[in-house]
Amino acid sequence: MIxxxxxxxxxxxxxxxxxFETLAIEEANGCPFNCEYCFLKSYFSEKxxxxxxxxxxxxxxxxxxxxEGKKRRFYLGEYSEPLxxxxxxxxxxxxxxxxxxxxDEELEVRTKFNDVDFLKDVRPLKNIVFAWSLIxxxxxxxxxxxxxxxxxxxxxxxxxxxxxxRVGVRFEPVILYNxxxxxxxxxxxxxxxxxxxxxxxxxxxLTPSLRRLIYSKNPDSEILKNxxxxxxxxxxxxxxxxxxxxxxxxxxxxxASSVRIYMEEEFILESLNxxxxxx
Amino acid sequence: MEEIKIEEINIEKxxxxxxxxxxxxxxxxxxxxxxxxxxxxxxxxxxLEIVDGWERLRIAKKHSMGRVRCHILKCxxxxxxxxxxxxxxxxxxxxxxEKILIFKRFKRFGFTEEEIVRLWEKVSGEKMSKNFLMECxxxxxxxxxxxxxxxxxxINLTSARELLKFPVGWRGEILSFLIRxxxxxxxxxKFLRLLEDGLYLGRIKNLDFLKKFSDLKSAVKEVFELSHxxxxxxxxxxxxxxxxxxxGFDMRIPEYLSSNNVELKVNFNILENLKIPENLNEIFSKIxxxxxxxxxxxxx
Numbered sequence: 001m002i003x004x005x006x007x008x009x010x011x012x013x014x015x016x017x018x019x020f021e022t023l024a025i026e027e028a029n030g031c032p033f034n035c036e037y038c039f040l041k042s043y044f045s046e047k048x049x050x051x052x053x054x055x056x057x058x059x060x061x062x063x064x065x066x067x068e069g070k071k072r073r074f075y076l077g078e079y080s081e082p083l084x085x086x087x088x089x090x091x092x093x094x095x096x097x098x099x100x101x102x103x104d105e106e107l108e109v110r111t112k113f114n115d116v117d118f119l120k121d122v123r124p125l126k127n128i129v130f131a132w133s134l135i136x137x138x139x140x141x142x143x144x145x146x147x148x149x150x151x152x153x154x155x156x157x158x159x160x161x162x163x164x165x166r167v168g169v170r171f172e173p174v175i176l177y178n179x180x181x182x183x184x185x186x187x188x189x190x191x192x193x194x195x196x197x198x199x200x201x202x203x204x205x206l207t208p209s210l211r212r213l214i215y216s217k218n219p220d221s222e223i224l225k226n227x228x229x230x231x232x233x234x235x236x237x238x239x240x241x242x243x244x245x246x247x248x249x250x251x252x253x254x255x256a257s258s259v260r261i262y263m264e265e266e267f268i269l270e271s272l273n274x275x276x277x278x279x
Numbered sequence: 280m281e282e283i284k285i286e287e288i289n290i291e292k293x294x295x296x297x298x299x300x301x302x303x304x305x306x307x308x309x310x311x312x313x314x315x316x317x318x319x320x321x322x323x324x325x326x327l328e329i330v331d332g333w334e335r336l337r338i339a340k341k342h343s344m345g346r347v348r349c350h351i352l353k354c355x356x357x358x359x360x361x362x363x364x365x366x367x368x369x370x371x372x373x374x375x376x377e378k379i380l381i382f383k384r385f386k387r388f389g390f391t392e393e394e395i396v397r398l399w400e401k402v403s404g405e406k407m408s409k410n411f412l413m414e415c416x417x418x419x420x421x422x423x424x425x426x427x428x429x430x431x432x433x434i435n436l437t438s439a440r441e442l443l444k445f446p447v448g449w450r451g452e453i454l455s456f457l458i459r460x461x462x463x464x465x466x467x468x469k470f471l472r473l474l475e476d477g478l479y480l481g482r483i484k485n486l487d488f489l490k491k492f493s494d495l496k497s498a499v500k501e502v503f504e505l506s507h508x509x510x511x512x513x514x515x516x517x518x519x520x521x522x523x524x525x526x527g528f529d530m531r532i533p534e535y536l537s538s539n540n541v542e543l544k545v546n547f548n549i550l551e552n553l554k555i556p557e558n559l560n561e562i563f564s565k566i567x568x569x570x571x572x573x574x575x576x577x578x579x
Contacts, residue, residue, distance in 0.1 A: 176576070212444060215479055224479045227509045229535045230472075239509050240536055241573010248572075271571045 001088065006052040010061045014078060016202075016262040021070060024078035025062065027091050028052060031081045033112060034145040036214055036223050037173055037204060040079065049080070051089045058091070059098065066102040074099075077110030077131075084113045093122045103127050110170065114148040114156035116163075124164035129197060131168035132157050135175055136183025143175075143222055154190055167194045171201035174246050176226050176238060181249060188253045199254055202263040203243045205235040231265060243268055251276045280317060283349045285340045288320060288327045295360040296333040297373065297380045299430045309338050314347055319366075321352045321359045330359050331366045357388050364402045373403075375439075376430030379415045386416065414440045422450055433458050438467035444475050452486050460495045470499050477506030503534075510535055513574050520565050527553045536570050 006026070014024045030049035031040055052058065065074075076082040076095065086092040092109065099107045103126065110131045134140075137150040148156070161167040169191045177183070191199075206214070206228065214221050228236035237243065247268070251259060256276035261269060272278060308315075318332025329336060330352060339347055354362065364381065367373065373381065385395045392409050399407050418425050418439055425442075428434045434457055442450045453474070457467050477483035482505040492498035504511040513536055521530050556562070 211479055220481070225481055227480060227507050228476065229507070229510070239507070239513070239573065240571070241513055241569070242509060242576050244572045245576050267571075 001049045001051060003051050003053050005054045006057070010052070010058045011065055011074075012078075014075065017264060018073070018200075018260060018262050021072040022075060023065065023072055024075040025058070025095065026052075026079045027058060027076065027082070027095070028080040028085045028089065030079075032084055033081060033147045035112075035147065036143040036145075036218065036221050037175075037206065037210075039207065039210055041210065041213055049085070051085060055091060055094075059094070062095070062098055066098065066105050069102075069104065071104045073106045073108055075108050075110060077108075081111060081113055082109050083111040083115055086118060087115065090118070093118065096122055096125065096128055099127055100125055108168070110172075112144070112147045112153060114152045116156045116160045119160060119163050119165065124166075126166070129166040129168045130157075130160050131170045131200070133170045133172045134187060134191065135171065135173070136180070136187045138179060138183055139175055139177045139222070150187070150190075157191070157194055161194065166197055168197040169194050169199045171199065171250070173204035174201050174250070175204050175223070176242060176246060177222055180246070184250055185253060188250070195254060195258060198258045198260050200260040200262055201247070201250065202261060203238055203246055205231075205237045205263060207235055211236060233265075237265075240268065244271055247272055248275070251278070280348050281351055282346045283320065283327065283351075284346055285336065285344060288329065288336055288349075290329070290333065290336050290340055293333055294323055294326075294328045294356060295363045295384070296329050297363070297377050297384060298333050298367075299374065299377055299380070299427070301337075302334060305334055306338050306341075309335060310342065314339060314344075317348045317350055319350045319352060319362075321354050323356050323359070327351075328356075328359065330363050357390075360384065360388060361398065361402065368403055374430040374432070375436040376426040376428070378436075379419050379426055379429065382412055382415050383419050411440075414443055417443055421447060422454060424451075425454060428454070428458055433461070434467065435464040438464055438471060441468060441471040441475075444471075445478065449478075449486060452489070456486070456489045456492075456498075460493065460498065462495045466495050466499070470495060470502060473499060473502040473506045475506075477502055480506060480508075482506060482508065507535070509573070509576065513569055516569050516574050517566050520562060520569075523556075523558070523562050525554060525556055530566075532570075536573075 010026050012024050012026060014022050016022050028049060028051045029040070030047075031038065032049065062074075065072075076092070082092055096107065099105060100123075106127045106129065108129050108131050110133060112133050116130075132153050134150055134153060135144065140147070140150050147153075157167045157169075171184075171187075174184075204223070204226075206223075208230070211224065211228070214223055227239055227242070229239050231237050238246070243264070247261060251272065256278050259276075259278055261272070261278060269278070314332075314335055316332070316335070318336050319330040320327050321330055322328070332349070336347065352359065352362070382395060382399075385398070390398065392412055395412055396407050396409055399405065399412075415436075422439075422442065425434070425439055429436060429439060434454070438457065439454075442453060445453060453471070457470070462470065474483060483502070488501065489498060492501075514532055517532055521528075524530070
């Protein structure tokens with residue numbers, strides 16, 4: 001792990017294709033886990049995890065963005081694993097504290113980690129949501145190396161919810177694999193306690209360079225064993241019909257009004273909206 | 280200007296000259312009119328090297344012209360090389376194959392990659408990324424035969440760079456296939472991208488099957504089916520439904536069924552009293568359903 005100053009910006013605009021503006025906070029970058037599909041591997045040139053030390057600059061920039069009062073969603077976890085980083089750099093409780101004064105702005109802490117004990121000392125806020133990225137247990141064991149198991153993550157979700165925090169489920173990415181229908185059905189049953197918050201999901205997408213990187217590390221990667229097409233934004237995605245059927249299957253198991261689909265092409269959303277009224 | 284004996288000039292393996300091929304026109308002109316424009320030389324470690332006029336000197340030597348009048352510059356090897364590039368860039372330009380030789384020569388003369396990128400832009404006016412440079416150097420090291428193919432435009436540089444996405448052992452075989460089937464640049468790129476998809480998907484494990492193809496169109500069809508099995512299934516399903524249409528209807532399907540506004544183009548000539556089937560709308564909605572919602576993904 002490298003500790004150093006961030007000479008650039010801490011907050012970046014990200015486009016999730018959601019009906020509100022989204023910004024990502026870069027308190028650190030890099031992740032200790034080894035998920036085969038992770039874009040961070042091709043995004044950052046450094047293999048080490050970088051933690052930024054100039055926290056005052058981070059808070060200054062964050063306050064100034066929040067003061068704009070645009071009712072936006074801020075993300076922690078776009079560039080790093082915020083719960084894991086918090087073990088070494090206790091910045092998360094302070095970031096949450098900042099949001100106390102901006103109830104119309106939302107913070108989503110996206111994670112795959114299961115250490116939530118530090119939250120005992122943090123006051124829950126209505127505009128903070130802890131969201132866990134989940135894929136079915138069987139595929140997770142094979143492609144999410146070093147990550148707490150799905151059950152461990154769900155236990156952490158229950159713990160967090162019991163502490164009074166909002167807890168969300170993110171199927172990020174939705175993956176096609178042999179047995180995916182059973183896998184997603186079981187997973188949805190397990191996380192049903194957290195479906196009072198909208199479930200957000202997006203089917204797997206890879207950049208061509210990430211696909212080459214995955215292949216160079218593991219030519220037999222299960223991720224690559226599916227057909228991809230190059231979409232207009234330069235990302236490789238499952239063919240249109242496959243994506244439609246993945247989303248349809250999940251939408252048949254969850255009230256569609258509490259589902260958001262992101263990073264998806266307009267025509268897929270249009271096609272889905274003809275059958276379901278998505279949130 | 281000095282009169283120099285041709286044997287004193289290093290024509291066989293010139294240090295700075297990058298030039299592939301020969302010109303019959305120039306040979307005829309020299310035989311008729313002699314050397315109209317004097318070559319430019321420089322001295323390098325006691326040897327007379329060519330800055331400009333290599334082809335003229337090669338022809339003069341071939342026809343035993345003995346002595347030629349030349350300009351002799353006082354300059355370093357690196358400066359002579361840059362001068363050679365500037366002069367030739369102005370008068371004849373360089374082929375893609377020669378460009379790769381130039382980049383290799385830059386490296387041999389000890390220029391850093393950053394310097395090469397900067398100097399090449401200055402000399403040629405072409406912007407180049409470091410990544411592009413590295414790929415060109417890799418092509419030279421791993422597929423030396425490609426220089427000649429690039430020079431003779433039997434493959435273009437974009438297609439050649441696509442080759443680097445494949446395992447090392449595959450590159451030569453794919454290159455010789457592309458040269459054999461004489462594909463255009465666009466066709467080559469399409470073929471290579473499909474082949475790459477098939478490789479990652481694990482449906483193309485070796486290239487033996489390419490041996491049976493003598494044209495690219497049928498090879499692309501097979502590679503498409505291997506690399507896009509789901510889309511190929513959708514298309515087959517659509518083609519099956521299209522058979523319900525009477526003769527005279529011509530329907531085109533978008534290749535990957537993926538574009539933003541998937542458009543089914545149906546052409547028919549109404550003047551020829553073509554009978555429009557009563558179930559036309561039903562056929563269209565069956566096709567639309569496959570285009571939008573796909574087919575069952577069991578077994579994918």
